[in-house]
Amino acid sequence: EVQLVESGGGLVQPGRSLRLSCAASGFTFDDYAMHWVRQAPGKGLEWVSGISWNSGSIGYADSVKGRFTISRDNAKNSLYLQMNSLRAEDTALYYCAKDMGSWLLPAFDIWGQGTMVTVSS
Amino acid sequence: QSALTQPASVSGSPGQSITISCTGTSSDVGSYNLVSWYQQHPGKAPKLMIYEGSKRPSGVSNRFSGSKSGNTASLTISGLQAEDEADYYCCSYAGSSSVVFGGGTKLTVL
Numbered sequence: 001e002v003q004l005v006e007s008g009g010g011l012v013q014p015g016r017s018l019r020l021s022c023a024a025s026g027f028t029f030d031d032y033a034m035h036w037v038r039q040a041p042g043k044g045l046e047w048v049s050g051i052s053w054n055s056g057s058i059g060y061a062d063s064v065k066g067r068f069t070i071s072r073d074n075a076k077n078s079l080y081l082q083m084n085s086l087r088a089e090d091t092a093l094y095y096c097a098k099d100m101g102s103w104l105l106p107a108f109d110i111w112g113q114g115t116m117v118t119v120s121s
Numbered sequence: 122q123s124a125l126t127q128p129a130s131v132s133g134s135p136g137q138s139i140t141i142s143c144t145g146t147s148s149d150v151g152s153y154n155l156v157s158w159y160q161q162h163p164g165k166a167p168k169l170m171i172y173e174g175s176k177r178p179s180g181v182s183n184r185f186s187g188s189k190s191g192n193t194a195s196l197t198i199s200g201l202q203a204e205d206e207a208d209y210y211c212c213s214y215a216g217s218s219s220v221v222f223g224g225g226t227k228l229t230v231l
Contacts, residue, residue, distance in 0.1 A: 044222065044224050047221065060219075106212055106213075108159070109172075
């Protein structure tokens with residue numbers, strides 16, 4: 001079964017860090033680009049970051065550039081998002097999403113169930 | 122990276138057709154045929170409905186179709202059904218390894 005499972009979310013104080021993980025199974029992970037997409041409570045989808053199959057192409061939304069770092073470990077079939085200097089506006093459900101292409105198409109055909117990040121003092 | 126512009130809401134009766142627009146700029150929608158559309162029901166993860174402007178993934182009904190003209194992409198749903206009621210989002214490649222979503226459109230089936 002094709003599956004993405006996120007973990008690492010939680011309650012964190014402003015200015016602190018958090019690392020999200022996404023475990024992939026059921027497909028050849030290193031053939032595809034991967035992304036993080038977030039959704040604040042009651043709001044729309046926001047693309048956060050994407051990484052190509054070989055980590056050769058990486059992109060970030062302006063809202064997180066310089067604070068978040070995306071990475072992947074193809075040997076472990078895993079995607080990561082290191083989030084530093086967290087702000088209240090980063091509070092959201094963070095989805096891991098598989099791209100249909102090796103590069104940033106973007107066409108997110110597989111989504112995880114998300115992991116909630118709450119930034120509050 | 123400005124969000125793509127979608128109408129906040131659209132509605133239609135069962136059996137009718139509706140179209141949701143998604144307006145970007147010459148830097149995103151207008152420059153690339155890389156627009157995708159997503160359906161999201163409350164409390165659920167989004168589902169890919171259209172990619173590369175007009176292609177349907179396997180398993181998606183042919184009642185869903187996509188098109189583009191200039192800086193505006195469109196999603197058309199024909200033969201509206203009650204289960205089509207959901208939020209819909211467009212998404213486009215925006216160059217330099219960046220991606221942008223639209224603000225979302227709430228579809229109500231009357």
